[in-house]
Amino acid sequence: MSKQFASLSFLIAALLLPCGAQTRGTPSDPDLTRWKVHDRSRPAAPLITPGTPGTQENPGRAPSDAIVLFNGKDLSKWESARGGAAKWRVHDGYLEIVPGTGDIHTVQSFGDCQLHVEWATPNPPQKHDQERGNSGVYLMSKYEFQVLDSYQNKTYADGQAASVYGQYPPLVNASLPPGEWQTYEIIFHGPRFDSGGKLLRLAHMTVLHNGVLVQDNVALTGPTAYMARPPYAPHPQKLPLLLQDHDQSGRYRNIWIRELNDWDSE
Numbered sequence: 001m002s003k004q005f006a007s008l009s010f011l012i013a014a015l016l017l018p019c020g021a022q023t024r025g026t027p028s029d030p031d032l033t034r035w036k037v038h039d040r041s042r043p044a045a046p047l048i049t050p051g052t053p054g055t056q057e058n059p060g061r062a063p064s065d066a067i068v069l070f071n072g073k074d075l076s077k078w079e080s081a082r083g084g085a086a087k088w089r090v091h092d093g094y095l096e097i098v099p100g101t102g103d104i105h106t107v108q109s110f111g112d113c114q115l116h117v118e119w120a121t122p123n124p125p126q127k128h129d130q131e132r133g134n135s136g137v138y139l140m141s142k143y144e145f146q147v148l149d150s151y152q153n154k155t156y157a158d159g160q161a162a163s164v165y166g167q168y169p170p171l172v173n174a175s176l177p178p179g180e181w182q183t184y185e186i187i188f189h190g191p192r193f194d195s196g197g198k199l200l201r202l203a204h205m206t207v208l209h210n211g212v213l214v215q216d217n218v219a220l221t222g223p224t225a226y227m228a229r230p231p232y233a234p235h236p237q238k239l240p241l242l243l244q245d246h247d248q249s250g251r252y253r254n255i256w257i258r259e260l261n262d263w264d265s266e
């Protein structure tokens with residue numbers, strides 16, 4: 001597909017969005033007409049036990065309705081993107097990248113979600129620019145949210161920590177020094193395609209980095225890539241979550257996910 005055509009497709013899809021699928025939390029939400037204001041027969045929200053925040057010494061605890069993908073003990077929820085068992089190392093409650101062993105992804109597939117990830121880059125730092133603690137959280141194995149040591153480390157803006165790689169730099173650089181545990185809270189809504197593969201809805205991402213808003217409902221141009229902005233290609237509504245081995249060291253802990261099923265209820 002030509003660059004011009006890809007840009008045009010993106011624009012058309014963006015314009016079509018408001019008249020696409022109904023979305024929860026908009027004035028067209030059918031629940032607003034189904035229930036009168038303060039209707040006491042309207043179902044209450046399900047009760048859950050919220051999680052607890054982490055500290056530098058200890059990871060936090062996931063909310064009771066989350067799927068815990070890594071709890072500090074084993075890699076049972078993960079496999080190597082090359083096939084077979086994930087070859088990263090579990091040590092002292094965290095997951096460590098073993099450079100050169102390849103990306104790892106979840107056994108289970110996910111689409112729209114709230115994702116919590118804690119990560120740390122090597123201290124003392126190794127190298128600089130994109131070679132300093134580079135990893136990444138790939139929603140649906142296709143849309144990379146960048147992990148990098150961006151504390152006093154200059155690189156291109158759309159490749160620093162908390163960027164949607166190659167598309168959107170973060171609103172601010174909320175990075176902590178290397179070696180310290182940092183958090184991403186990612187709200188992701190995947191793209192939608194009709195049965196013929198036509199793009200109905202763009203993927204969107206909202207992210208807090210160490211509690212600070214860094215991506216505010218940005219619309220992705222398509223899958224993320226190095227030196228390119230490829231257009232969307234049809235794919236299933238759920239795909240595995242992937243963590244990148246960029247041939248550099250890095251650590252993860254306390255990874256949990258909550259599936260969002262009714263953002264655009266029918």
Ligand code: MG
Pocket residue numbers: 134135136144146147244246
């Ligand atoms: Mg990366």
